[in-house]
Amino acid sequence: MKLIIANWKLNPSTLKEAQELASSVPKKSKNKVVLCPPTIFLSQIKYPFLGAQDCFWEEKGPYTGQTSVLQLRSLGVKYCLIGHSENRALGETDKQINAKIRVLIRHKIEPVLCVGFGTKKNDSLSVIKKILLSQIKKAMGGIGKRRLVIAYEPVWAISRGLGTGRPADPAHAAEIAGFIRSKIANAAVLYGGSLDAKNARGFAARKIIAGGLVGGVSLRPAEFLKIVEAFNN
Ligand code: PGA
Numbered sequence: 128m129k130l131i132i133a134n135w136k137l138n139p140s141t142l143k144e145a146q147e148l149a150s151s152v153p154k155k156s157k158n159k160v161v162l163c164p165p166t167i168f169l170s171q172i173k174y175p176f177l178g179a180q181d182c183f184w185e186e187k188g189p190y191t192g193q194t195s196v197l198q199l200r201s202l203g204v205k206y207c208l209i210g211h212s213e214n215r216a217l218g219e220t221d222k223q224i225n226a227k228i229r230v231l232i233r234h235k236i237e238p239v240l241c242v243g244f245g246t247k248k249n250d251s252l253s254v255i256k257k258i259l260l261s262q263i264k265k266a267m268g269g270i271g272k273r274r275l276v277i278a279y280e281p282v283w284a285i286s287r288g289l290g291t292g293r294p295a296d297p298a299h300a301a302e303i304a305g306f307i308r309s310k311i312a313n314a315a316v317l318y319g320g321s322l323d324a325k326n327a328r329g330f331a332a333r334k335i336i337a338g339g340l341v342g343g344v345s346l347r348p349a350e351f352l353k354i355v356e357a358f359n360n
Contacts, residue, residue, distance in 0.1 A: 129158040129331070129358040130276065130317060130338035132178060132239060133345030134208060135165060142171055149174050151348035157359045158338065161206050162345075166194050170202050178206030178239070181214055184226035186234075196234045206237045208340075210266060212244035212282040221265035228266055232273065239340070240266050241319070243280040255281075256306055263311065274313040278340040279303050284320025286343045292321035294330075301333035308335065324353035331358040 133152070139145055145168040152162065154175055163178040183193035199207065209231070210224040224240070231238045242262040246255050263277065279300060286292030295318070304316035318330050319340030330336050338358060345351050 131158050131355050132161045132340045134163045134342045156355055177204050179204050180208050182207050184230050196230050200234050207231050209238045210241045215244040224266045225268050239276045241278045241280050244282050246281050248283045276315045278317040278319045280319035286321045294321040294326050297329035301335050304335040324350040327354040327357035
Protein backbone atom coordinates (compact mmCIF):
# COMPACT_ATOMS: atom_id res chain seq x y z
CA MET A 128 0.00 0.00 0.00
CA LYS A 129 1.28 3.43 -0.97
CA LEU A 130 0.85 6.67 0.95
CA ILE A 131 -0.55 9.65 -0.96
CA ILE A 132 -0.66 12.91 0.95
CA ALA A 133 -2.61 15.96 -0.19
CA ASN A 134 -0.99 19.19 0.96
CA TRP A 135 -3.56 21.93 0.45
CA LYS A 136 -1.17 24.60 1.75
CA LEU A 137 -3.00 27.91 2.33
CA ASN A 138 -6.07 26.84 0.33
CA PRO A 139 -9.02 27.08 0.04
CA SER A 140 -10.27 30.33 1.56
CA THR A 141 -13.57 29.17 3.03
CA LEU A 142 -14.70 26.27 5.16
CA LYS A 143 -17.45 25.47 2.68
CA GLU A 144 -14.94 25.04 -0.14
CA ALA A 145 -12.70 22.93 2.10
CA GLN A 146 -15.56 20.62 3.00
CA GLU A 147 -16.60 20.31 -0.64
CA LEU A 148 -13.06 19.51 -1.62
CA ALA A 149 -12.72 16.86 1.07
CA SER A 150 -16.03 15.26 0.16
CA SER A 151 -14.98 14.95 -3.46
CA VAL A 152 -11.99 12.78 -2.58
CA PRO A 153 -13.08 9.13 -2.40
CA LYS A 154 -12.69 7.67 1.08
CA LYS A 155 -11.87 4.16 -0.04
CA SER A 156 -8.71 3.37 -1.93
CA LYS A 157 -6.15 0.61 -2.26
CA ASN A 158 -3.68 3.21 -1.03
CA LYS A 159 -3.72 5.31 2.09
CA VAL A 160 -4.82 8.84 1.27
CA VAL A 161 -4.16 11.58 3.81
CA LEU A 162 -5.66 15.06 3.51
CA CYS A 163 -3.71 17.96 5.01
CA PRO A 164 -6.04 20.96 5.01
CA PRO A 165 -5.15 24.24 6.69
CA THR A 166 -5.07 23.78 10.48
CA ILE A 167 -8.11 25.95 11.03
CA PHE A 168 -10.30 23.58 9.02
CA LEU A 169 -9.04 20.34 10.55
CA SER A 170 -11.86 19.99 13.07
CA GLN A 171 -14.50 20.52 10.38
CA ILE A 172 -13.31 18.07 7.76
CA LYS A 173 -14.46 14.49 7.71
CA TYR A 174 -11.96 12.14 6.15
CA PRO A 175 -10.48 8.82 7.35
CA PHE A 176 -6.90 10.12 7.51
CA LEU A 177 -6.13 13.71 8.31
CA GLY A 178 -2.75 15.36 8.54
CA ALA A 179 -1.54 18.77 9.69
CA GLN A 180 0.84 20.88 7.63
CA ASP A 181 2.98 21.81 10.62
CA CYS A 182 2.93 21.90 14.41
CA PHE A 183 4.74 23.55 17.31
CA TRP A 184 7.42 21.82 19.37
CA GLU A 185 6.02 22.72 22.80
CA GLU A 186 2.89 20.99 24.05
CA LYS A 187 1.31 24.04 25.67
CA GLY A 188 2.08 27.41 27.18
CA PRO A 189 2.70 31.01 26.16
CA TYR A 190 3.15 30.54 22.40
CA THR A 191 0.83 32.85 20.52
CA GLY A 192 -0.52 31.56 17.25
CA GLN A 193 0.98 28.07 17.46
CA THR A 194 -0.69 24.66 17.18
CA SER A 195 0.23 21.90 19.61
CA VAL A 196 0.34 18.21 18.91
CA LEU A 197 -2.04 17.64 21.80
CA GLN A 198 -4.59 19.76 19.99
CA LEU A 199 -3.96 17.91 16.75
CA ARG A 200 -4.28 14.59 18.51
CA SER A 201 -7.58 15.63 20.09
CA LEU A 202 -8.92 16.13 16.56
CA GLY A 203 -7.82 12.67 15.49
CA VAL A 204 -4.99 13.93 13.27
CA LYS A 205 -2.72 11.03 12.31
CA TYR A 206 0.05 12.67 10.28
CA CYS A 207 1.96 15.93 10.30
CA LEU A 208 4.22 17.40 7.62
CA ILE A 209 7.46 18.72 9.06
CA GLY A 210 10.29 20.63 7.43
CA HIS A 211 8.41 21.61 4.29
CA SER A 212 10.62 23.81 2.14
CA GLU A 213 8.08 26.62 2.33
CA ASN A 214 8.55 26.64 6.11
CA ARG A 215 12.31 26.23 5.93
CA ALA A 216 12.32 29.24 3.60
CA LEU A 217 10.55 31.21 6.33
CA GLY A 218 13.34 30.37 8.75
CA GLU A 219 12.42 27.01 10.28
CA THR A 220 15.64 25.40 11.52
CA ASP A 221 16.85 21.80 11.69
CA LYS A 222 16.74 22.09 15.48
CA GLN A 223 13.10 23.11 15.43
CA ILE A 224 12.33 20.34 12.97
CA ASN A 225 13.93 17.81 15.30
CA ALA A 226 11.98 19.14 18.28
CA LYS A 227 8.72 18.93 16.32
CA ILE A 228 9.41 15.36 15.24
CA ARG A 229 10.17 14.31 18.79
CA VAL A 230 6.97 15.74 20.21
CA LEU A 231 4.94 14.19 17.39
CA ILE A 232 6.41 10.77 18.04
CA ARG A 233 5.79 11.16 21.76
CA HIS A 234 2.11 11.70 21.01
CA LYS A 235 1.82 9.07 18.31
CA ILE A 236 1.27 11.34 15.34
CA GLU A 237 3.28 10.21 12.33
CA PRO A 238 5.76 12.87 11.20
CA VAL A 239 6.33 13.22 7.47
CA LEU A 240 9.78 14.72 7.20
CA CYS A 241 10.23 16.82 4.07
CA VAL A 242 13.76 17.14 2.72
CA GLY A 243 15.17 18.75 -0.40
CA PHE A 244 15.26 22.42 0.54
CA GLY A 245 18.48 24.03 -0.61
CA THR A 246 19.05 21.64 -3.53
CA LYS A 247 19.36 22.89 -7.09
CA LYS A 248 18.31 21.16 -10.26
CA ASN A 249 21.84 21.07 -11.60
CA ASP A 250 23.55 19.99 -8.40
CA SER A 251 25.54 16.79 -8.70
CA LEU A 252 24.09 13.70 -7.07
CA SER A 253 26.78 13.76 -4.42
CA VAL A 254 25.96 17.35 -3.46
CA ILE A 255 22.24 16.54 -3.28
CA LYS A 256 22.90 13.43 -1.18
CA LYS A 257 25.06 15.40 1.22
CA ILE A 258 22.36 18.05 1.73
CA LEU A 259 19.65 15.43 2.23
CA LEU A 260 21.68 13.33 4.61
CA SER A 261 22.48 16.35 6.73
CA GLN A 262 18.78 17.33 6.88
CA ILE A 263 17.75 13.79 7.76
CA LYS A 264 20.41 13.29 10.43
CA LYS A 265 19.61 16.57 12.12
CA ALA A 266 15.89 15.92 11.97
CA MET A 267 16.27 12.42 13.42
CA GLY A 268 18.64 13.28 16.24
CA GLY A 269 17.65 11.38 19.38
CA ILE A 270 14.78 9.42 17.87
CA GLY A 271 16.59 6.13 17.39
CA LYS A 272 16.00 3.64 14.65
CA ARG A 273 12.31 4.21 14.31
CA ARG A 274 10.52 3.89 10.98
CA LEU A 275 10.07 7.31 9.42
CA VAL A 276 8.17 8.67 6.46
CA ILE A 277 10.46 10.95 4.48
CA ALA A 278 9.26 13.02 1.52
CA TYR A 279 11.93 13.88 -1.01
CA GLU A 280 10.79 17.21 -2.35
CA PRO A 281 13.48 18.86 -4.45
CA VAL A 282 12.59 22.48 -3.86
CA TRP A 283 13.03 23.42 -7.50
CA ALA A 284 10.43 20.88 -8.56
CA ILE A 285 7.69 22.23 -6.34
CA SER A 286 5.05 24.08 -8.29
CA ARG A 287 4.04 27.62 -7.53
CA GLY A 288 0.33 27.16 -7.46
CA LEU A 289 -1.48 24.58 -9.49
CA GLY A 290 0.98 21.97 -10.56
CA THR A 291 2.70 23.98 -13.23
CA GLY A 292 6.25 23.29 -12.09
CA ARG A 293 8.65 20.78 -13.52
CA PRO A 294 8.90 17.50 -11.62
CA ALA A 295 12.13 15.66 -11.02
CA ASP A 296 12.88 12.71 -13.25
CA PRO A 297 11.39 9.52 -11.75
CA ALA A 298 14.77 7.79 -12.16
CA HIS A 299 16.38 10.54 -10.10
CA ALA A 300 13.68 10.30 -7.41
CA ALA A 301 14.15 6.53 -7.30
CA GLU A 302 17.91 6.89 -6.99
CA ILE A 303 17.45 9.29 -4.07
CA ALA A 304 14.87 7.03 -2.45
CA GLY A 305 17.36 4.17 -2.71
CA PHE A 306 20.06 6.33 -1.19
CA ILE A 307 17.84 7.33 1.74
CA ARG A 308 16.86 3.70 2.29
CA SER A 309 20.51 2.70 2.26
CA LYS A 310 21.07 5.09 5.18
CA ILE A 311 17.81 4.57 7.03
CA ALA A 312 16.68 1.09 6.27
CA ASN A 313 13.14 1.48 7.51
CA ALA A 314 12.34 4.80 5.90
CA ALA A 315 9.35 5.03 3.58
CA VAL A 316 10.35 7.54 0.94
CA LEU A 317 7.70 9.59 -0.87
CA TYR A 318 8.27 11.88 -3.81
CA GLY A 319 6.81 15.39 -3.98
CA GLY A 320 7.13 18.22 -6.49
CA SER A 321 4.72 18.93 -9.36
CA LEU A 322 3.12 15.51 -9.30
CA ASP A 323 0.16 15.41 -11.64
CA ALA A 324 -2.20 12.98 -13.33
CA LYS A 325 0.19 12.51 -16.25
CA ASN A 326 3.54 12.13 -14.57
CA ALA A 327 2.45 10.15 -11.49
CA ARG A 328 2.67 6.81 -13.30
CA GLY A 329 6.38 7.24 -13.84
CA PHE A 330 6.99 7.65 -10.11
CA ALA A 331 4.50 4.96 -9.16
CA ALA A 332 6.32 2.48 -11.40
CA ARG A 333 9.40 2.72 -9.15
CA LYS A 334 8.82 0.30 -6.34
CA ILE A 335 11.27 2.08 -4.07
CA ILE A 336 9.03 5.17 -4.05
CA ALA A 337 6.47 4.62 -1.30
CA GLY A 338 3.99 7.25 -2.44
CA GLY A 339 3.54 10.90 -3.18
CA LEU A 340 3.14 14.28 -1.55
CA VAL A 341 0.88 16.35 -3.76
CA GLY A 342 0.44 20.11 -3.50
CA GLY A 343 -1.27 22.08 -6.28
CA VAL A 344 -3.03 19.18 -7.95
CA SER A 345 -4.54 18.01 -4.64
CA LEU A 346 -6.91 20.97 -5.02
CA ARG A 347 -8.32 19.42 -8.20
CA PRO A 348 -10.10 16.25 -7.07
CA ALA A 349 -10.49 14.53 -10.44
CA GLU A 350 -6.81 14.91 -11.23
CA PHE A 351 -5.74 14.07 -7.69
CA LEU A 352 -7.72 10.86 -7.93
CA LYS A 353 -5.74 9.89 -11.02
CA ILE A 354 -2.52 10.28 -9.04
CA VAL A 355 -3.93 8.04 -6.32
CA GLU A 356 -4.94 5.49 -8.95
CA ALA A 357 -1.54 5.63 -10.61
CA PHE A 358 -0.02 4.48 -7.33
CA ASN A 359 -2.48 1.56 -7.13
CA ASN A 360 -0.29 -0.56 -9.35
P1 PGA B 1 3.34 20.73 -5.68
O1 PGA B 1 3.69 20.83 -4.14
O2 PGA B 1 2.73 19.39 -5.92
O3 PGA B 1 2.37 21.86 -5.92
O4 PGA B 1 4.62 20.92 -6.44
C1 PGA B 1 4.21 19.76 -3.43
C2 PGA B 1 4.53 20.20 -2.03
O5 PGA B 1 4.96 21.35 -1.86
O6 PGA B 1 4.33 19.45 -1.07
